Amino acid sequence: xxxxxTRDNSVKVSAAQAIATGxxxxxxxxxxxxxxxxxxDELLAASKMDYRDRxxxxxGKYLTDFTADELRECVSGAYTDKFGGTDVAPxxxxxxxRFVLELWHGPTCAFKDMALQLLPHLLTRSVKKTCxxxxxxxxxxxxxxxGKAALEGFKDVPGTRIIVFYPVEGVSAIQKTQMVTxxxxxxxxxxxxxxxxxxxxxxxxxxxxxxxxxxxxxxNMAFSSANSINWGRLAPxxxxxxxxxxxxxxxxxxxxxxxxxxxxxxxxxxxxxxxxYYAKKMGLSINKLICASNANNVLTDFINxxxxxxxxxxxxxxxxxxxxxxxxNLERLxxxxxxxxxxxxxxxxxxxAATGRYEVDEDVKAKIKELFWAGCCDDAATQxxxxxxxxxxxxxxxxxxxxxxxxxxxxxxxxxxxxxTIIASTASPYKFAPAVLGxxxxxxxGSDEFAMLDALHDVSGVPTPAPLAGLKGKAVxxxxxxxxxxxxxxxxxxxxx
Ligand SMILES: *Cc1c(COP(=O)(O)O)cnc(C)c1O
Numbered sequence: 265x266x267x268x269x270t271r272d273n274s275v276k277v278s279a280a281q282a283i284a285t286g287x288x289x290x291x292x293x294x295x296x297x298x299x300x301x302x303x304x305d306e307l308l309a310a311s312k313m314d315y316r317d318r319x320x321x322x323x324g325k326y327l328t329d330f331t332a333d334e335l336r337e338c339v340s341g342a343y344t345d346k347f348g349g350t351d352v353a354p355x356x357x358x359x360x361x362r363f364v365l366e367l368w369h370g371p372t373c374a375f376k377d378m379a380l381q382l383l384p385h386l387l388t389r390s391v392k393k394t395c396x397x398x399x400x401x402x403x404x405x406x407x408x409x410x411g412k413a414a415l416e417g418f419k420d421v422p423g424t425r426i427i428v429f430y431p432v433e434g435v436s437a438i439q440k441t442q443m444v445t446x447x448x449x450x451x452x453x454x455x456x457x458x459x460x461x462x463x464x465x466x467x468x469x470x471x472x473x474x475x476x477x478x479x480x481x482x483x484n485m486a487f488s489s490a491n492s493i494n495w496g497r498l499a500p501x502x503x504x505x506x507x508x509x510x511x512x513x514x515x516x517x518x519x520x521x522x523x524x525x526x527x528x529x530x531x532x533x534x535x536x537x538x539x540x541y542y543a544k545k546m547g548l549s550i551n552k553l554i555c556a557s558n559a560n561n562v563l564t565d566f567i568n569x570x571x572x573x574x575x576x577x578x579x580x581x582x583x584x585x586x587x588x589x590x591x592x593n594l595e596r597l598x599x600x601x602x603x604x605x606x607x608x609x610x611x612x613x614x615x616x617a618a619t620g621r622y623e624v625d626e627d628v629k630a631k632i633k634e635l636f637w638a639g640c641c642d643d644a645a646t647q648x649x650x651x652x653x654x655x656x657x658x659x660x661x662x663x664x665x666x667x668x669x670x671x672x673x674x675x676x677x678x679x680x681x682x683x684x685t686i687i688a689s690t691a692s693p694y695k696f697a698p699a700v701l702g703x704x705x706x707x708x709x710g711s712d713e714f715a716m717l718d719a720l721h722d723v724s725g726v727p728t729p730a731p732l733a734g735l736k737g738k739a740v741x742x743x744x745x746x747x748x749x750x751x752x753x754x755x756x757x758x759x760x761x
Pocket of ligand 1: 374375376409410492530531532533534535536537585586664690691
């Protein structure tokens, strides 16, 4: 299978090339030339497999230049006992027809681990296949969770270096502590004065700047990306939707071929929900893809109107990993829905860069309406949902998951809740302890993050994940801060070139 660019259909690269380089030189994103199918027989077979074997099967359809043995090695290197047991992505039944897909049992307690524990294995093999000998420099812009998950995935991986930029005011204290205490000889972390979009824009500019690329090449280095623009991030995310459906078959919730489920995803950069869209396109029986946003509801408006307009206030919320106004992966969706019209997508993306706005065609609008439903909620509603779900179901949700739970109830009010619904849970509640504690025991909120982890444990009885408890007392290794405009110099300096 070949991959092309959303902005230039004449591009043709292998999966390994797409993963090794991360982004197409024209600024577009790599997409498979066609979406493979996953038949009902394959689904039945998958229902009898464990997560790792399901992953090998599904990934094999997209990464055709990897052998099954290579994929098996990658998958077993990624989904190890760091995922805390046999169930890599458990499905938890919290209320009638409501199933929470917990994606945060990896080493950094957020769903990013599902892809970022696997990506280094895929990437180092991809580099061997395509540009052997080069040291790969991973540049990451993070709204909080990607940075840590990428650092943890790439730490001390031979032949790689990793540099992470995070917005100085945009991440939680726990997220910041996770990053600035990162261990490993090949890692670097820098705060930038600005928000996530500034960090992401800066990183994209560095990636597509030929001068910097030439400078790196002189030192036998090349950039790659661990952001969800990299196909190697997207593909592993398709697996868990199919896996969750297979689990619902095993639980007897899905009884007949073609029985449908809804999928609700708390959304930021549109990577996670896009993976669910691809799963649907492969043949998984998904009824609605429900896109949940926080107060940064640019996607809610887009899905409802077809107009993408980032010219609006940026809100810092208690679900910071969704505080995003430019959702990069949406480009892949509109590429697909426009009938793979790269010229059209390029026009929309040029308009987004120039004016912060674009409007898709009537035809694309209609397709989006058919496939998706969108809603949003603010911080107060998010906390109210955490409280309600904890009180009624004894389920402790993090702030991002709670946005999804809230938006699903908005949907259910309008359309009923007869269809079994998979709600993606993207972080451990402990990762956002102050806001979660504030929702269920406001009087226990203090200023010490670690005391609040303990308090949350006392109030909820839910075990504290070991990687978070273990942060206490770790030494800070990175305290650098730079301006958005000096990211390029910072990168070169951190690479000592
Ligand atoms: C990254 C992240 C999201 C958003 O996922 P996208 O793929 O960017 O839409 C939601 N919740 C958490 C906890 C995250 O870390």
